[in-house]
Amino acid sequence: MTSLIDIKGVRHAYKTANGPLPVLDGLNLSVPEGGFCAVVGPSGCGKSTLTRLVAGLMKPDEGEVTLHGEPVRGPRSTVGMAFQNPVLLEWRSILKNVMLPLEIVPGGLKGKAAEDRARYLLSLVGLEGFEDKRPSELSGGMRQRASLCRALVHQPEVLILDEPFGALDAFTREDLWQTMHEVKAKEPFTGVLITHDLRESIFLGDQVVVLSGRPARTQYVMEISRDKAPSLDDLYTPIAAERLNTLRHQIEIAQGRVTEEASA
Amino acid sequence: MIQSLRKVIVPLIAMVVFLLLWEALVWVNNWPNYKMASPSDLWPAYTRYWELFLVMGWQTLWRTVLGLILAIIVGVAIGMVMGFSRTMRDALYPLLVGFNAIPKATIVPIVALLFVGAHDFNTVLIAFMISFFPIAVSVSIGLSTLEPEYRDILRALGASQATIFWKIALPKTLPEFFGALKVAVTLAFIGTNLMEIVSPHGRGLGALFDSGKTNSDYPLMFAVLIALAVLGIVLYYIVVALERIFAGWAERPAG
Numbered sequence: 001m002t003s004l005i006d007i008k009g010v011r012h013a014y015k016t017a018n019g020p021l022p023v024l025d026g027l028n029l030s031v032p033e034g035g036f037c038a039v040v041g042p043s044g045c046g047k048s049t050l051t052r053l054v055a056g057l058m059k060p061d062e063g064e065v066t067l068h069g070e071p072v073r074g075p076r077s078t079v080g081m082a083f084q085n086p087v088l089l090e091w092r093s094i095l096k097n098v099m100l101p102l103e104i105v106p107g108g109l110k111g112k113a114a115e116d117r118a119r120y121l122l123s124l125v126g127l128e129g130f131e132d133k134r135p136s137e138l139s140g141g142m143r144q145r146a147s148l149c150r151a152l153v154h155q156p157e158v159l160i161l162d163e164p165f166g167a168l169d170a171f172t173r174e175d176l177w178q179t180m181h182e183v184k185a186k187e188p189f190t191g192v193l194i195t196h197d198l199r200e201s202i203f204l205g206d207q208v209v210v211l212s213g214r215p216a217r218t219q220y221v222m223e224i225s226r227d228k229a230p231s232l233d234d235l236y237t238p239i240a241a242e243r244l245n246t247l248r249h250q251i252e253i254a255q256g257r258v259t260e261e262a263s264a
Numbered sequence: 265m266i267q268s269l270r271k272v273i274v275p276l277i278a279m280v281v282f283l284l285l286w287e288a289l290v291w292v293n294n295w296p297n298y299k300m301a302s303p304s305d306l307w308p309a310y311t312r313y314w315e316l317f318l319v320m321g322w323q324t325l326w327r328t329v330l331g332l333i334l335a336i337i338v339g340v341a342i343g344m345v346m347g348f349s350r351t352m353r354d355a356l357y358p359l360l361v362g363f364n365a366i367p368k369a370t371i372v373p374i375v376a377l378l379f380v381g382a383h384d385f386n387t388v389l390i391a392f393m394i395s396f397f398p399i400a401v402s403v404s405i406g407l408s409t410l411e412p413e414y415r416d417i418l419r420a421l422g423a424s425q426a427t428i429f430w431k432i433a434l435p436k437t438l439p440e441f442f443g444a445l446k447v448a449v450t451l452a453f454i455g456t457n458l459m460e461i462v463s464p465h466g467r468g469l470g471a472l473f474d475s476g477k478t479n480s481d482y483p484l485m486f487a488v489l490i491a492l493a494v495l496g497i498v499l500y501y502i503v504v505a506l507e508r509i510f511a512g513w514a515e516r517p518a519g
């Protein structure tokens with residue numbers, strides 16, 4: 001199987017006042033077409049940096065990031081992004097916010113077609129009837145749904161989500177997990193999801209990558225196979241418990257609380 | 265309907281009450297009109313000099329507005345340079361603060377001497393100098409505090425700097441800009457009047473005020489003050505109306 005996103009031996013350091021700060025060191029990651037890769041790791045280890053590299057917002061010092069085997073040299077309109085902060089534009093209606101990328105990408109839908117596409121996505125995430133509202137009139141969870149629509153409106157090949165559910169309460173978050181599965185069934189994409197929530201990573205990802213502490217390298221990869229439609233009940237099965245246990249242990253190693261030798 | 269009627273009637277009543285109190289104060293103290301003119305003294309001043317008021321009012325108005333337009337152009341330009349470049353911000357900020365700290369009343373005679381006789385030019389120049397600072401600062405702060413994610417959602421799609429500026433940075437800065445413009449319009453007005461009063465053979469309402477002083481026509485001086493207040497209020501509310509149109513979205517719904 002060929003992979004859509006390929007990251008090989010990536011190293012990156014930020015230049016700071018106190019000299020270079022190595023953030024990524026020996027990062028490998030490979031996501032097949034249609035795959036959804038959840039990335040977990042200690043706080044500040046370089047997860048957002050990874051998303052910026054995939055989005056082409058930065059270039060790595062060393063190593064290579066490729067999409068379809070082509071090295072990423074800069075931003076490309078086949079990428080959609082959503083962050084923890086939904087960054088909706090307050091002077092636009094929800095509908096106009098979702099349509100924003102279509103005004104930017106070359107050959108994007110125009111006019112009625114653009115509006116229909118945005119309306120369709122909004123109805124898909126349960127925001128029918130809120131098209132003409134301002135962002136400030138929506139709840140946090142609804143804003144995040146709108147932000148997701150904006151990331152998908154131009155049918156990107158790659159969807160990059162940097163802790164999009166991080167600021168939401170537990171119930172809203174679980175709601176959105178299910179929405180994610182529903183959306184993915186209708187709007188296929190290849191995704192990278194950064195998260196702090198291990199349950200989220202095994203519920204949404206078909207691959208969970210644990211990054212080590214800064215500078216981050218790929219420390220552990222878990223494949224998650226699903227033979228039936230996902231449901232929240234899956235999180236309370238013995239398999240899920242075992243997966244969570246393994247991941248928790250890997251995070252402890254990443255944080256340096258347990259050494260790998262001691263655990264081996 | 266009743267709400268909008270209230271918005272007009274309440275300030276009107278307040279105005280009438282104020283005039284009555286003023287009249288009463290002068291009357292009770294038995295002040296002569298060279299100490300304090302009363303509203304009833306103003307009316308004759310306006311009817312006698314109404315043509316002068318129109319001509320001079322127009323002079324003051326166009327110079328203030330021209331100075332303000334220059335302040336907007338230069339202020340926005342400086343603000344953009346400082347907002348987009350850290351180096352320029354570090355370089356220009358102390359200069360601007362230093363310049364702004366100089367009381368403008370001291371610059372007025374210097375400018376008046378520097379360009380003797382160029383009264384229109386001098387007046388517009390002072391109106392501009394006194395009012396561009398808040399605009400420059402607000403635009404630079406608005407642009408430099410733009411959260412990186414706002415940039416990134418467009419940059420990740422390959423949008424140019426210009427597109428990011430028009431679609432995000434500019435509209436997001438508009439509320440701060442209008443806040444500063446409200447301050448600037450008042451300052452420009454002060455600047456215009458300073459110059460009109462100080463420079464010899466000046467024109468505008470400031471000059472009319474000065475001629476009232478020279479001729480000991482005290483009711484005229486008070487009448488000019490009121491005319492200035494009216495003009496200032498009109499200018500201010502024009503800015504408020506523009507703000508409603510262009511940055512109305514930033515207004516919190518009344519609740």
Ligand SMILES: Nc1ncnc2c1ncn2[C@@H]1O[C@H](COP(=O)(O)OP(=O)(O)OP(=O)(O)O)[C@@H](O)[C@H]1O
Nearest residue numbers: 014015016021023042043044045046047048049050
């Ligand atoms: N532009 C920058 N210049 C210098 N250092 C930076 C820059 N951006 C991030 N860093 C530093 O690099 C490290 C990794 O940052 P990054 O945002 O990628 O981490 P993260 O894993 O996303 O963190 P979090 O879990 O808090 O979201 C952090 O220590 C951060 O302080």
Ligand SMILES: [Mg+2]
Nearest residue numbers: 047048049162
């Ligand atoms: Mg992050």
